[in-house]
Amino acid sequence: MRNAPRWTVPATMLLLIALISACGSGAPGATAVPGATAAPGATAAPEATAAPEATAAPEATAAPEATAVQRPEPVADSEPLVIYSGRSEKLVGPLIEQFSAATGIQASVRYGDTAEMAALILEEGDNSPADVFYGQDAGALGALAAAGRLAPLPAALLEPVDSRFRSSDNLWVGTSGRARVVVYNSAAVQEADLPTSIDGFTDPAWRGRIGWAPTNGSFQAFVTAYRVTEGEDAARNWLEGILANEPKVYEGNSAIVQAVAAGEVDVGFVNHYYLWSFIAEQGEAFPARNHYLSGGDVGALINVAGVGVIATSRKAQAAEAFVAYLLGAEAQQYFSDSTYEYPVVAGISANPALMPLADIETPDIDLNDLGDLAGTLELLQDTGVLP
Amino acid sequence: MSAQRSTAPRPMWRGAGMKRVGIPAWLAGSGVLIAAALSLPLAYLLMRALSYDRALAVLQRDSTWNVLAGSVALAVTTAAASVVIALPLAWLTERSDLPGRRIWRILSVIPLVIPSYIGSFALIAVLGPRGAAQQLLAPLGVERLPAIYGFGGAALALTLFGYPYVLVTVRGALRRSDPALEEAARALGDRPWQTFMHISLPQLRPAIAAGALLVALYTLSDFGAVSLMQYDALTRVIFVHYRASFNREAAAVLGLLLVAVTLVIILAESWTRGTARYFRAGAGAIRQQPPVALGRWRWLALLYCALIVGLAVVLPLGAMLGWVVTAVRYGTLAIDSLVQQTINSVLVALGAALACVIAALPIVLLSVRYPHWLSRALERLSYIGYALPGIVIALALVHFGARYLPALYQTFAMLVFGYVVRFVPEAVGALRGRMLQLNPRFEEAARTLGDDGARAFGRITTPLLAPGFVAGGALVFLTTMKELPLTLLLAPNGFATLATEIWSASSEALFAHAAAPSLVLVAVSILSLRLLLRES
Numbered sequence: 001m002r003n004a005p006r007w008t009v010p011a012t013m014l015l016l017i018a019l020i021s022a023c024g025s026g027a028p029g030a031t032a033v034p035g036a037t038a039a040p041g042a043t044a045a046p047e048a049t050a051a052p053e054a055t056a057a058p059e060a061t062a063a064p065e066a067t068a069v070q071r072p073e074p075v076a077d078s079e080p081l082v083i084y085s086g087r088s089e090k091l092v093g094p095l096i097e098q099f100s101a102a103t104g105i106q107a108s109v110r111y112g113d114t115a116e117m118a119a120l121i122l123e124e125g126d127n128s129p130a131d132v133f134y135g136q137d138a139g140a141l142g143a144l145a146a147a148g149r150l151a152p153l154p155a156a157l158l159e160p161v162d163s164r165f166r167s168s169d170n171l172w173v174g175t176s177g178r179a180r181v182v183v184y185n186s187a188a189v190q191e192a193d194l195p196t197s198i199d200g201f202t203d204p205a206w207r208g209r210i211g212w213a214p215t216n217g218s219f220q221a222f223v224t225a226y227r228v229t230e231g232e233d234a235a236r237n238w239l240e241g242i243l244a245n246e247p248k249v250y251e252g253n254s255a256i257v258q259a260v261a262a263g264e265v266d267v268g269f270v271n272h273y274y275l276w277s278f279i280a281e282q283g284e285a286f287p288a289r290n291h292y293l294s295g296g297d298v299g300a301l302i303n304v305a306g307v308g309v310i311a312t313s314r315k316a317q318a319a320e321a322f323v324a325y326l327l328g329a330e331a332q333q334y335f336s337d338s339t340y341e342y343p344v345v346a347g348i349s350a351n352p353a354l355m356p357l358a359d360i361e362t363p364d365i366d367l368n369d370l371g372d373l374a375g376t377l378e379l380l381q382d383t384g385v386l387p
Numbered sequence: 388m389s390a391q392r393s394t395a396p397r398p399m400w401r402g403a404g405m406k407r408v409g410i411p412a413w414l415a416g417s418g419v420l421i422a423a424a425l426s427l428p429l430a431y432l433l434m435r436a437l438s439y440d441r442a443l444a445v446l447q448r449d450s451t452w453n454v455l456a457g458s459v460a461l462a463v464t465t466a467a468a469s470v471v472i473a474l475p476l477a478w479l480t481e482r483s484d485l486p487g488r489r490i491w492r493i494l495s496v497i498p499l500v501i502p503s504y505i506g507s508f509a510l511i512a513v514l515g516p517r518g519a520a521q522q523l524l525a526p527l528g529v530e531r532l533p534a535i536y537g538f539g540g541a542a543l544a545l546t547l548f549g550y551p552y553v554l555v556t557v558r559g560a561l562r563r564s565d566p567a568l569e570e571a572a573r574a575l576g577d578r579p580w581q582t583f584m585h586i587s588l589p590q591l592r593p594a595i596a597a598g599a600l601l602v603a604l605y606t607l608s609d610f611g612a613v614s615l616m617q618y619d620a621l622t623r624v625i626f627v628h629y630r631a632s633f634n635r636e637a638a639a640v641l642g643l644l645l646v647a648v649t650l651v652i653i654l655a656e657s658w659t660r661g662t663a664r665y666f667r668a669g670a671g672a673i674r675q676q677p678p679v680a681l682g683r684w685r686w687l688a689l690l691y692c693a694l695i696v697g698l699a700v701v702l703p704l705g706a707m708l709g710w711v712v713t714a715v716r717y718g719t720l721a722i723d724s725l726v727q728q729t730i731n732s733v734l735v736a737l738g739a740a741l742a743c744v745i746a747a748l749p750i751v752l753l754s755v756r757y758p759h760w761l762s763r764a765l766e767r768l769s770y771i772g773y774a775l776p777g778i779v780i781a782l783a784l785v786h787f788g789a790r791y792l793p794a795l796y797q798t799f800a801m802l803v804f805g806y807v808v809r810f811v812p813e814a815v816g817a818l819r820g821r822m823l824q825l826n827p828r829f830e831e832a833a834r835t836l837g838d839d840g841a842r843a844f845g846r847i848t849t850p851l852l853a854p855g856f857v858a859g860g861a862l863v864f865l866t867t868m869k870e871l872p873l874t875l876l877l878a879p880n881g882f883a884t885l886a887t888e889i890w891s892a893s894s895e896a897l898f899a900h901a902a903a904p905s906l907v908l909v910a911v912s913i914l915s916l917r918l919l920l921r922e923s
Contacts, residue, residue, distance in 0.1 A: 082880060088891045089883075090900070108880040111891060115630040116778060120876055122633065123782050127789040129797065143633040215614070215623070220631050248536075251614040254893075255508075262517040281899055283717040373632040386627050387454045387619040
């Protein structure tokens with residue numbers, strides 16, 4: 001240090017910074033190169049279905065009536081399709097690579113939490129570089145639609161999907177279904193002893209035995225559904241009834257499944273597929289199983305992960321090809337095989353480990369009616385479920 | 388610098404017979420630039436909150452204030468507990484002949500790189516009511532352990548993963564403090580503990596306060612630990628608004644509340660600083676001190692170090708290894724190559740560390756050498772980003788970046804800029820502690836001998852500040868390695884780091900898969916620290 005020339009330290013630092021940012025800004029073209037990494041679990045996808053849907057889609061795009069929204073000028077195909085994904089790379093990375101391989105459309109993907117990716121698009125506004133939003137739940141898609149950030153999709157494209165699983169304005173479409181279930185500790189509880197309705201858990205017999213995650217988006221969608229089907233007062237009563245049973249609060253679905261298996265609580269309110277990723281990692285001996293509520297109970301709500309095209313996208317055709325791909329046989333089979341979700345188009349059956357979608361006695365709810373997120377938050381805060 | 392604070396609005400350092408020196412233009416200029424950059428989150432929050440017609444309704448909820456009180460209580464508790472844990476560790480690893488001192492020095496800082504989310508999950512997996520510890524104790528008839536959740540669990544997790552802030556700042560101060568003072572006290576008849584209480588501890592006060600401040604603000608901004616430990620902190624409420632109703636306005640109102648709390652805490656900290664001087668008046672050399680012989684106490688000291696490192700490092704890593712073993716047993720583990728992610732992590736962390744110490748330098752120079760209300764305001768401003776949840780800062784930079792800097796938006800440069808806004812106080816704290824120990828007369832002497840201000844700064848001040856650069860840079864490096872929200876929202880598309888890999892796996896409950904990048908994160912951090920510490 002003694003003989004160090006005076007400006008060495010600051011100068012080296014500046015130089016390094018400049019170097020690093022130079023390397024860094026050269027790199028961001030990191031597009032998903034098809035087949036670059038091994039796609040675990042993707043091998044099961046049938047090769048025979050060489051994505052006919054994807055190629056058919058762009059032709060069906062014959063500009064929908066609702067072109068009130070001004071579509072920006074399309075850009076050259078050399079730029080990759082920018083996807084903001086609220087679903088993790090582990091789950092959908094292989095699928096996006098298959099999409100690129102099948103269609104030749106390169107994709108550049110940003111992964112994050114669904115709500116945060118939605119907030120990102122809202123914050124970017126008209127300057128959003130995103131072409132597609134692929135989210136974990138219908139609530140986030142609804143919020144983007146309500147803020148005018150989504151462009152209408154061609155009606156023909158959405159036709160194969162049950163109308164309760166897509167936007168009534170064609171602004172987004174569900175791509176895979178997830179059922180609300182009650183996960184229970186199979187050592188502590190017999191399935192026969194479980195209530196058939198979510199209301200049954202307000203019984204004092206369940207005191208201290210319930211786990212839930214009130215901050216979780218899927219749970220909140222369920223509460224919204226409860227408000228819509230049974231009314232505001234009934235929803236309040238249910239929440240207060242559960243609160244009286246001193247439920248344990250968890251951070252999310254995985255934490256609940258983990259706690260149920262560990263015996264911290266006996267039952268938990270979750271989405272169906274978390275259990276299966278635990279079983280996949282830890283084997284059949286994993287001491288928890290799913291219980292489906294019946295009789296059209298709101299506790300058996302089916303929500304979706306879904307996709308929408310950003311209003312400012314200049315690659316609408318490629319974006320719609322991606323939507324088409326997700327609704328095609330190859331992707332639907334992938335959901336069934338690899339993510340344990342329910343396919344949403346006819347002809348692809350759910351994973352044999354699951355109860356078939358047709359056998360779930362689901363409530364009669366349209367996901368379009370679950371838009372009042374603010375009302376649900378208010379109720380949750382009012383009842384003291386959330387701070 | 389005079390002993391009393393001046394309120395006169397003129398730049399100065401004063402001393403008997405010294406000529407007054409104005410703030411050099413480059414310093415003032417960079418100060419203004421940095422202030423502008425650091426006010427972006429605040430500007431964003433104000434803009435969002437003021438456009439919200441129900442802002443008052445949010446503030447009028449009782450629960451908002453209860454949660455705020457809970458957050459403050461948690462912050463104060465973890466800061467205090469961190470000081471208690473870190474002081475002995477710092478002394479043992481810096482001043483004593485503790486066996487294996489070098490390795491303890493590194494291991495005891497490692498908890499900084501463990502993301503609070505992963506660390507808390509591991510704590511719960513081991514110490515939870517039915518965790519691994521209970522399984523061990525089951526033969527003794529232990530059915531379940533007392534619940535770890537709530538205030539206790541959150542405070543435990545945040546203390547274990549936050550105490551290194553105090554450790555690093557205190558260690559830096561210990562290393563550079565002048566042993567002659569302590570020797571004088573001993574020579575005058577003080578016993579060792581009296582020397583510690585009367586001489587060493589007061590000398591350490593700025594370092595302790597700076598470290599405790601970082602822990603308190605880290606606690607305020609944390610989301611991972613409080614959400615897993617089920618403790619209602621203000622960050623949870625902020626997230627609830629983002630997640631439940633995509634309401635950025637309500638979240639901004641709460642964010643401003645967090646800023647207000649931060650200001651109060653910062654003022655409290657600067658009050659503890661007082662007006663004391665920490666450099667010695669006469670000539671004096673900083674030299675290596677002979678380590679204090681622990682004698683028989685060394686076993687207790689070893690036990691203490693092992694306990695802390697065991698809880699904060701070995702336990703989380705052990706839990707992760709456990710997940711890996713489980714997955715291997717069921718043949719479900721597929722470890723992807725982590726080479727690119729590791730390189731990316733190290734690159735962004737290095738970039739952030741360098742950028743932060745550079746940005747911190749003008750802040751510290753201004754506040755220490757040119758005490759003025761403006762320079763103090765700048766220093767306080769730098770702490771605001773630190774107490775805000777990462778997502779708030781990320782969205783603020785997204786807002787301004789996407790609109791006004793589209794060319795830089797989603798580039799590496801923008802990401803590093805975001806880290807500076809978030810982490811610069813770590814460098815400020817470390818650098819400030821070092822700066823306070825520098826006698827301004829060194830620089831003055833250089834000038835008297837003919838150097839101009841810049842030369843004096845380059846030849847004298849910068850080399851003397853080196854330990855502060857290293858300590859501050861190391862802190863920023865480690866915290867950037869685990870940073871998540873900014874990385875997810877600001878990085879170029881497809882830019883994956885070890886932290887995003889961990890998040891990606893754990894968000895799908897693939898904990899075995901989260902373990903591999905976590906272990907790499909810790910290994911890389913240990914290696915980097917070894918390099919860094921050897922340099923100093």
